[in-house]
Amino acid sequence: MNIPINLFMWIMAFLPIIVLLILMIKFNWGATEAAPVGLMITIFTGLVFYKADIRLLASESAKGVWNALIILIIVWTAILMYQVGDEAKAFLVIRNGMRKLLPNELLLVLAMGWIFESFLQGITGFGVPVAVGAPLLIGIGVKPLWAVIIPLLGQAWGNTFGTLGAAWDSLAMSAGLSVGSKEYLVTAMWTAAFIWFWNAIGGFATCWFYGKGKALKKGLPAVALMAVIQGGGELLKLRLHGGELLLIGIIFNYRHVESSIRRFLFQSVRYSYLSIADSPFHLVCPILYYATKPAVL
Numbered sequence: 001m002n003i004p005i006n007l008f009m010w011i012m013a014f015l016p017i018i019v020l021l022i023l024m025i026k027f028n029w030g031a032t033e034a035a036p037v038g039l040m041i042t043i044f045t046g047l048v049f050y051k052a053d054i055r056l057l058a059s060e061s062a063k064g065v066w067n068a069l070i071i072l073i074i075v076w077t078a079i080l081m082y083q084v085g086d087e088a089k090a091f092l093v094i095r096n097g098m099r100k101l102l103p104n105e106l107l108l109v110l111a112m113g114w115i116f117e118s119f120l121q122g123i124t125g126f127g128v129p130v131a132v133g134a135p136l137l138i139g140i141g142v143k144p145l146w147a148v149i150i151p152l153l154g155q156a157w158g159n160t161f162g163t164l165g166a167a168w169d170s171l172a173m174s175a176g177l178s179v180g181s182k183e184y185l186v187t188a189m190w191t192a193a194f195i196w197f198w199n200a201i202g203g204f205a206t207c208w209f210y211g212k213g214k215a216l217k218k219g220l221p222a223v224a225l226m227a228v229i230q231g232g233g234e235l236l237k238l239r240l241h242g243g244e245l246l247l248i249g250i251i252f253n254y255r256h257v258e259s260s261i262r263r264f265l266f267q268s269v270r271y272s273y274l275s276i277a278d279s280p281f282h283l284v285c286p287i288l289y290y291a292t293k294p295a296v297l
Helices: 007-026 031-048 054-087 090-101 105-123 128-139 144-156 163-174 182-238 243-252 254-266 279-291
Strands: none
Touching (some): 054 163, 144 182
16 A cells, blocks of 8 residues: 655654653653553554554554563663662762862863763663763752753763664664674764764863863863773774674773673674673773873863
8 A cells, every 4th residue: 555655644653752742741741641642643543544454553563562672671770770879879979989089170070971971871871871970960069950961961972882782773773784794884883983073072062061161171181082982992892893802891891791701602793782882981080080180170
């Protein structure tokens, strides 16, 4: 059956999302209340305008639930990690520890609002970096508005390969890229190269928001070095897998040695993207402090 491609059909396809946003933003409905309404509208438009039968709707609904399972596992784990850390006062310990390690305020803001957020985006995502980073920044005197804006910018570069690779897997699947193919690897390499650029932008933007040109000038060595470690480390890891990946995993990411060994044993290219975004960050704090003393305000 040929479905006409026009503005009206496009609006019908977008209608469930519009209704969902209006109910949640305008009328302050919760997701559990608004989602069933969006589902009903989706079923109605599918049956009436797109001539889908019940069998097709059921099949696509089951596929949606299955695809959402991986995301839900990541979300639940991220929430659990945040709640456990909050109850254990771990974020307070992190804040106080960073204060001792990085007595300079600009470096402290970079560490809490850009570097640590990038690490959290790599292993969690779904708002956890901002939920953790904003209170940390407020605790060192950053205004609430900027305490939200800085983590949002700081973690943005890690969205593609972060969240344990869920976003990248979805993008590759939607683009029809076969795991391990030449197109897959070339696309990943160019993606990492562009992301490297935005990683640096995030660091420079944090400096600019902190103190305009003066902070940008004095934070330049720190941002340049961290951009090489973060963006360059991500690009390097994309080029390596198997035994080489195991070595890089041990050097840059000792907390994930087990996952690196698993990738080594299975020799699977796909696994090499699961912890790309968080790999270099265990070197960050000591290098940031000892190698960037000229950047002290």
